[in-house]
Amino acid sequence: MPQPVVTLHQDVVAELTGPGGDFELEQVTVGGLEFRAFKRAPANLGDFFAEAGSAFGERVLLVQEGREHTIGELLGAARRLAASLRDEFAVAAGDRVGIVMRNRPEYLVSLFAVARAGAVAVLFNSRGSAAELRAATDDVPCSVVIADEPRAGRLAEGGCAVPVVVVRESGGPGGPLDYAALAGTDRREAEPVPVDRDAPAWILFTSGTSGRAKGAVLTQRNVGNMIANMRFLKESGIELNSRLHGVPADVLRKHLPPPVSLLVYPLFHVSGLSVLMTALLNGGRTVGLRRWDPVEAGRLMIAHRVTLLSAPPLALHDLLSLPDAAEVLGGLVQIGAGGQATPPGLARRMSESAPDAAQGGGWGMTETVATVCSIAGPLVQARPGAAGRVIPIMDVRAVNEEGLVLSSGGTGELEVRGVLVMSGYWGLPEATKAAFDGEWYRTGDLGHVDAEGFVHVIDRITDMVISGGENIYCAEVEKVLSLVDDFVEVAVFGVPDLRLGERTIAAIRPRAGAPTSQEEVKALVGEALADYKVPSEVVFLAEPFPRTATGKVLKAELRAAFLTGAT
Incomplete structure (x- = not known):
């Protein structure tokens, strides 16, 4: 009788990570x-980038707006900019540089x-107001910030107090703080600066859940093990398929097409960085978009023969809705x-439109460099339905409301520990302490872990909406709306949406006789916050919001009323 897939996978993992294995573990x-x-994880990012340059320097890493950029070209400019x-x-080593x-x-x-x-890259949200x-540059001060012209304008408008190196849209030099001058070919090249494994990267x-952006500090060790885990996941997948189908692993490797990824995520997202690291690991290329446009994305996927696609449900929904979806995804x-999480209906549509593509997924967060399982x-x-199997360098447990660790299959808040967990939130010792249960990081997600190490995520405990792959914190939007005198009560919550995953609803109880307008409410939020945080719909209620005995708004009741059309 053939060995079950799950136990076969466990055998593969044990062999690869055991003593003498290609992915041997150490304490x-x-x-x-x-x-x-991982014993052979890169020591630091500088070493990893240099190794990628040595191995794949002539290969194209990025295709953007009709131009190809090789790894060697980009690293050469980086040495001059450094x-x-x-x-x-x-x-100097350990200083922070904003991007x-x-x-x-x-x-x-x-x-x-x-x-x-040897410095620390602070990746600010390019969509921020x-x-x-x-607020972010105040919370995580930098020696210098590198920005393109539109964001440089926003930094100036906000009163950023540090020097800003400007990437001009025209690409030409325009002054001493222009990127083109600082990375120009007349500049010297910097030698690498060594850094410790536990230094911030x-x-x-x-x-x-607080609404105020916090800077999660990811160390060189965190990122190095994330990179090693990417290698491990690729090789364990090849080995598993080799054993299942009786085909030598070397044969499978030879038949894998060159990795070409569509870069859908912004690079300030850990998901975008993961796509970049995958390309660097394999000598692959990424195809960039100036902004999300499903028709243009589809054209690029066909033209560049994209083989790997990781994207928010929003983007996948848009691609699947194209008239030539089969060719785009083929x-x-x-x-x-x-x-x-992938909506079940979307997973089915992906299988129908891309039957030859293996579906993949996982569960993680910024604080774990994107990966737990x-x-x-x-x-x-x-x-089916599992978020993934816990990777070898992480542990996951479920804890109930009393803090009791639950046995296998018990549903509670998922907590994680391991070498991928961040060192903390920059400059926020109390927030860091609150995020941990001893040595375990509290994820805010509800779920359970089964006896074979598969994680099942059920819901989020935290009050957050994920729309189009973007985190929208209800408290942040509520704070803006609460400043309006004519609004007696405000509550923001998410409801399911086929295209976005979730969309944001703002419920407002205005003062009697006060004028009400969806457009005015949306404009208020849009003036203070990024555009994706603007509610998709506003409902005005005449009655007081339902609340608990302690005064907390019962958003579940508001959500249910909205979905049934009672609001």
Whole structure:
């Protein structure tokens, strides 16, 4: 009798990660705690980028707006920019350098340059308003910020107090703080600056439930093990399929087409960085978009023979709705939704339109460099509905409201520990402490772990909406609306949406006789926050909101009333 897929996968994992295996694990001590880590994980990002340049320097890494950019070209510019950061702004190891721009070649150069300088890349939300960028740059101060012209304008509007290196849309030099001058071919090239494994590498922003953006500090060790895990997931998948189908693993590797990914996510997202790292690991290329446009995305996928696609359900829905969807998706080897759970109907449509592409997915968060568990190929069929199997360097448990650790299958808040968990939130020791249950990170997600290590995510405990792959924190939108005197009560919540995954609803009880207008409410939010945080619909209620005995608004009742048309 053939060995079941799940136990066969476990055997593969044990062999690859055991003593002498290609992905051998070791015990490491971080902050006084013991964790499992990949023994051969990259020591730091600077080393990893340099190794990619040595192995694949002549290969195209990015195709953007009709131009091809090789790894060698981008790394060469990065070495010059790193020298300029040192010479012009005295950037040294451990200093923070902000990056805020749309996806473009200069973003990659800046990311590589910061690593070359031994500094910390602070990846600000390029979609943030002037006020949001001011708050973020105040919370995580930088020696210098590198921005494209539109974001440089927002930084100036918000009163950013640090120097801003400007990437001009025309690409030409225009002054001493212009990117083109600082990365120009007349500049010297910087030598790599060594950094410790537990030094910060990236600071990415995530808001939790409070609404105020927090900078999650990801260390060199975090990111190095994320990269090693990507290698592990690829090789374990090849080995599993080899054993299932009786085909030598080397034969499968030879038949894998060159990895070509459509870069849907912005690079300030951990999902966008994951797509970039996948390309660097494999000598693959990414195809960039100036902004999301499903027709243009489909054209690029056909023209560049995209083989890997990870995108929010919003983008996948748009691509599946194209009249030539079968041709657009026909070259895919793997497809998966990221940023939020895949709606069952969307998974079915992906199978119908891309029958030859293996579906993949996982569960993680910014604070864990995107990954806690993963699932792809045969495991998807073996455990439909699971978020993934816990990866070898992480642990997951479910805890009830009393803090009791539940046995296998028990539903509670999912907590995680391991070498991928961030070191904390920058400058926020109390928020960091609140995010952890001892050495376990509280995810805010409700679910359970079965006896075979598969994680099942049921719902979010945190009050957050994920729309089109973007996190929208209800408290943040409510704070803006609560400043309006004519609004007695406000509540923001999410409802299911086929295209977006979820959409945001604002419920408002206005004062008697006060004028009410959906457009005015949306404009208020749009003036203060990023455009994707503007509610898709506003409902005005005459009666007081339902509340608990302690005064908390019962959003579940508001949501149910909205869905049944009672509001």
